[in-house]
Amino acid sequence: MRSPIVHTWAGLRLILVSETETTLSSFDFLNLGLHPSISESLARCFIPVAGHTSLESQRQSWRSLKKFVKHRIEVGKANDAYFDKAALQDFASWLEDSNLAGSTSQSHYNFIERAIKWCFRNIPEEFPMGLCLKSARFKREMPKIRSVLTGEEQKKVLSICYSEIKKIEELLMKGQRILNGEALDESEKMQKKVLHQLLCSEDGFFIRQRDWRGQRAHIGRALAQVGSIADLWSMIWPTPKSVFPFYLAIQIQTSGNPMSIAELSVDCIRDHPIREDLERLVWYKPRSHAEQKVDFPKRFENSAPNLVRRYAELSAGIRNRATSSYKNDLFICSSPKTRKVRVPSVQSFHNFLKEFIDKHELRDFDFKDNRITGAKSHHLMARKMEAARILLNHKRLMTTQGSYTSLEDRASEHAEVIRKFQGMLIAESRAFGTALSVRTQLKKTPSSCDSSSSVFGFKCKDPFAGIAPASAKGKMCLNFTGCSTCPGAIIVLDDIDNVAHLLAARKALLETKAQSVRSGWLNRFVSLYAPTLEILEKEILPAIHPDIYILAEKRISLFAIPVLE
Numbered sequence: 179m180r181s182p183i184v185h186t187w188a189g190l191r192l193i194l195v196s197e198t199e200t201t202l203s204s205f206d207f208l209n210l211g212l213h214p215s216i217s218e219s220l221a222r223c224f225i226p227v228a229g230h231t232s233l234e235s236q237r238q239s240w241r242s243l244k245k246f247v248k249h250r251i252e253v254g255k256a257n258d259a260y261f262d263k264a265a266l267q268d269f270a271s272w273l274e275d276s277n278l279a280g281s282t283s284q285s286h287y288n289f290i291e292r293a294i295k296w297c298f299r300n301i302p303e304e305f306p307m308g309l310c311l312k313s314a315r316f317k318r319e320m321p322k323i324r325s326v327l328t329g330e331e332q333k334k335v336l337s338i339c340y341s342e343i344k345k346i347e348e349l350l351m352k353g354q355r356i357l358n359g360e361a362l363d364e365s366e367k368m369q370k371k372v373l374h375q376l377l378c379s380e381d382g383f384f385i386r387q388r389d390w391r392g393q394r395a396h397i398g399r400a401l402a403q404v405g406s407i408a409d410l411w412s413m414i415w416p417t418p419k420s421v422f423p424f425y426l427a428i429q430i431q432t433s434g435n436p437m438s439i440a441e442l443s444v445d446c447i448r449d450h451p452i453r454e455d456l457e458r459l460v461w462y463k464p465r466s467h468a469e470q471k472v473d474f475p476k477r478f479e480n481s482a483p484n485l486v487r488r489y490a491e492l493s494a495g496i497r498n499r500a501t502s503s504y505k506n507d508l509f510i511c512s513s514p515k516t517r518k519v520r521v522p523s524v525q526s527f528h529n530f531l532k533e534f535i536d537k538h539e540l541r542d543f544d545f546k547d548n549r550i551t552g553a554k555s556h557h558l559m560a561r562k563m564e565a566a567r568i569l570l571n572h573k574r575l576m577t578t579q580g581s582y583t584s585l586e587d588r589a590s591e592h593a594e595v596i597r598k599f600q601g602m603l604i605a606e607s608r609a610f611g612t613a614l615s616v617r618t619q620l621k622k623t624p625s626s627c628d629s630s631s632s633v634f635g636f637k638c639k640d641p642f643a644g645i646a647p648a649s650a651k652g653k654m655c656l657n658f659t660g661c662s663t664c665p666g667a668i669i670v671l672d673d674i675d676n677v678a679h680l681l682a683a684r685k686a687l688l689e690t691k692a693q694s695v696r697s698g699w700l701n702r703f704v705s706l707y708a709p710t711l712e713i714l715e716k717e718i719l720p721a722i723h724p725d726i727y728i729l730a731e732k733r734i735s736l737f738a739i740p741v742l743e
Contacts, residue, residue, distance in 0.1 A: 183233055190221050194236065198502040202233055205240050210247050213259045219304050223296040228289070232464065234437075234524070242289040249273075261298075263307040266291055270314035280316040287314055326547040329555040331540070332430060338538050339427040340480050343488070346420045350492055353413030369404045369413075376410065382499060383517055384411065411514040416492050418522040421511045422530040424489045428459075429545055431482040432472045433552030433569050436545035438463045440521060442508045444490050444497075447483045457483050463571070470571040553582035561591075597671070597721070604670055671722050677730035679737045680714060686739035687711040707742060 183202065186193045190208040195201050207221035208214075220243060228239040249272040250256050262268075269290055273283040291313060298309045327335065356362060356370045376384040384407060404410070411417060429439045442461050450456040450473060459482050460471045474481040486508060493510050500510050500519040509521045522530075527545070535542060553566040560566075567578040670676045687707055694703035722730075 183236075185225055185229055190217060192221065192224060194233065196503045200501045200503045202503065203237055203240075205243075210243075211251060211256055212247060213257055215259050215304065216261070219297045219301050220293065222301070223293045227292050227296055238285070239289050242286040243293070245273075245286045246290045261294065261305050261309065263305075263310050265294055265309065266314065267310060267312065270316075273314075273316070280318040284316045284318065287316065325541070326550045326554075327541065327543050329551065329558075332548065332551050332555070335540065336427055336430055336480075338534075339423040339430075342423040343427070343480075343485070346416070346423070347488065347492065349413055350416070350420075356413070365404070369410070372404050373410060373414070376407075377414075383415075383512065384514070408514050411512070415496055415512045416489070418511050418513060418526055419530060420492070421489075421509045421522055422527065422534065424485055425509055425527065426531070426534070426545075427480070428482045428485055430548045430552070431474070431485075432459060432461075432470075433549045434461065434470060434472075435463055435549070436527075437524065438470065440509060440524065440527065442486070443506050444486075444508045445506070446508065447486060459483050459486065468571070472569065472571075550582050553578060557583040593717070600670070601672070604673075671718070672726060674726060674729050674733065675736075677722055677726055678733035680718060681727075681730055682734045682737040682739055684711065684714050684719065685734065686742060687714070690742040 182197060184195050184197065184199075186195060190206070192205045192207065193201060194203045194205075205224070207217045207224075210217050210220070212220075224239070224243075228236050231239070246269060247256075249269050250258075253268065253272065255262075266287075270287055273287055276283065278286070294309070295311070298305050353373075356366050357373060359370060362370060408417075412420065425440065428434075428442070429436060432439060438461050446460055448458040448460055448471075450458055455476055456473045457476050458471050458473050460469055462468075463470050472482070474483050476483075478484065490508060493508075496512050496519045497505060497510065499512075500507075504510050504520045507521050510519050511522065512519050531545065534540070549570060553570055556569045557563055557566040563575060563579060563583070566583050567575050570578055570582060572578045687710065690707065691700075691703055691711070694700045719727075
């Protein structure tokens with residue numbers, strides 16, 4: 179769990195610090211490039227409008243403010259000492275003309291709108307002509323339908339992660355072996371010499387290039403033979419790229435929120451309260467203000483808890499160099515560019531993911547997609563939705579079912595069970611004389627329909643039960659075209675007459691569809707009859723045995739379907 183953010187001011191420079199006084203970000207309002215009075219007004223409104231949000235949200239608010247400043251400069255109002263009446267509309271028009279996506283423009287506009295309205299209420303002297311409060315709305319792109327990875331594809335991703343993790347561990351072990359002078363070949367002896375020359379900086383990392391380019395130019399010549407600074411650095415300390423396969427594998431296994439997993443603490447492993455063969459990975463999710471947990475078997479080398487232990491061991495040598503705000507984070511690493519020990523940024527993780535997908539020629543996916551794939555996999559394997567809810571740490575089953583996995587994910591399995599028990603039900607009913615006599619009567623007059631048979635050939639277990647939507651118990655069901663989707667429908671696929679009736683219904687529906695196109699009432703057909711035709715063609719008729727199908731086709735003419743309008 180992150181410590182609260184403390185805001186301090188140094189003139190018009192807002193500094194965001196942790197409780198341990200580590201600087202997290204700073205926003206310089208004085209040097210925005212606007213008139214001092216406007217800069218001061220924007221500084222005054224920032225904490226009331228955005229100060230309660232997360233660190234990343236406050237950084238995003240600052241980026242929105244910089245967009246507003248850019249707009250003021252481009253339209254020639256940077257030196258104005260006041261806000262004009264159409265300040266919000268002018269900014270909205272500028273965003274419309276930019277190349278930004280609609281959702282991005284809306285995000286920038288929403289913050290600026292809240293900020294300027296705060297100023298209008300609390301610093302009215304900055305608005306001598308008033309303010310037009312009409313809000314702007316930007317056209318958002320239609321959401322792209324993402325095709326998330328299947329369970330098998332996710333297993334492939336995990337396999338690649340484990341392979342890369344092994345290579346990273348071997349590379350870091352090789353670096354330590356070279357530093358210790360163990361079993362070196364000629365090239366490794368050169369690497370050891372260069373490493374010892376580089377490892378003389380006061381901060382414990384390599385000396386800076388500006389320090390050795392002049393007086394230690396021979397290091398540069400040696401580097402040309404043994405590799406770059408980045409190559410040698412990755413042999414000694416874990417880098418942002420070293421973190422990525424560990425992060426991705428743990429995020430997939432836990433199906434955790436990507437941001438929350440990135441902030442996983444090094445002490446996140448707990449004993450299971452009951453079972454000795456399991457252990458628990460725990461983390462904090464700020465949005466739900468609750469601890470999340472997933473249980474794992476201890477025996478697997480690449481289980482998430484064991485990956486946590488392995489990375490904690492790799493990063494142990496740099497943990498004492500991390501600032502207090504990162505010291506307890508698992509995914510700390512060091513970079514030869516910044517020389518800082520910290521967790522990679524969200525954007526860095528996304529950049530590494532794109533490289534990972536391109537390198538291994540995988541189907542495109544995002545971190546958040548792993549939660550959907552994990553939920554679906556657990557739902558299918560456990561054959562119950564509750565398993566997915568537990569994995570995602572949701573309080574309500576409806577949350578899981580609404581956004582991650584639904585009953586449709588097991589539709590084919592449900593259909594198979596229904597068909598099995600429908601067959602058993604029909605077989606039981608035929609064992610009694612009454613049922614046999616009804617069947618005999620139907621064979622004699624196949625074109626007639628008894629009280630439990632619908633227009634399109636679907637049998638109903640009780641048309642007076644009030645099962646279908648809008649039907650009343652004790653009254654005849656009026657939804658005869660909806661039998662294909664009614665839970666009371668009985669579809670006998672091994673009865674030649676029943677199948678013939680269904681084929682006759684399909685033929686009538688196709689003829690009616692053609693007529694609706696010619697007569698201009700296709701929309702009515704789509705509303706009333708298309709669902710039944712689709713279910714017949716895609717779900718029911720394909721399940722009929724070919725022999726039954728051939729015999730039934732010969733009896734289609736015996737079943738008359740009323741004219742459909």
